[in-house]
Amino acid sequence: MKLPDLPEDLAALERELASRRRPAPSDALRQRILAAARRELAARPAPERRRLGAWEFALAAAAAFILLLNLSISAANNMSWRLCGGLDREAVAGAAEEISRLAPDLPPQEIRREALILVAGSRLPMLPQVRLKPGAGMPPSRQSAAPAEDTTAHP
């Protein structure tokens, strides 16, 4: 990039500025700086740059892979990311009222806590009941201790 030349009066001023006497660093400055640096170096030795080890790198890569896998599966299943739509205040208030009616001795804080747990629990998705055959999925040593279950009742 070509910069425009300065007009003569500014060029003269520039020359004048350049010709003025400037202070040189004092003799003591060098010693002062080196001594201060020496103290600094003695007080704080150089922190070594930490390099990622092979195992750490492998673990980080595996963690990133698993995370990406999970995200892609979730995306493929059209997962709703609204994990919690917020608690229904009316439901919590209703539950609290019911709890205080049933257990009037409970302090209000505990009533609210119980109400919150109750309402939150009511929103959990239902899980299918899984019944195992007697002894299935248990180590052989515990098979004898496992109670026998009646699988005919739940086809």
Place this chain on the structure above:
Amino acid sequence: MPGRSDDPLLAGLVAGREDALAAAYDLFAQRLVAAAWGMLGSREEAEDAVQEVFLNLVRSRSALADVENLQGYLFTALRHAAMRRWNGRKRERASADLGAAEDLAAPEAARAERSARLERALQALPPEQRAVVALKIDGGLTFAEIAAVLGTSLSTAASRYRYALEKLRQRLEEERT
């Protein structure tokens, strides 16, 4: 961007070697002190600013591995150190240490007076313009280097320098009349 690990001076500074710091001082101190003096108008403050720059160089030596241009790094640090001092004193003594400037020019009375007026006018400039003049005239940097130090474009650095000179000339003329 890879650092200049091949530069033995930078490598020595990163390793915290005192001889590398001494070499860097011998290489840059004169221009740094001159530029700091141009910015601050005081030899004492200029030396303090330069000391701060070199001490910060030691303190943050591990970060130097990524530095491409040591000169640019030092002058940028110097400008920040000068800025801190400007902010601290808030123009309380714009013509500070003019006595020293006069002392420097003492052998010739007329020249000394002119030099003192020049310093007064220079110190009355806004800090950014003063910094450009100091970096160019006293630090001996090119406009490209000044632009890198100030974080501006080359044309901005050049035009800021020109405005500074114009303002300086204007002030000198006002003082003369």
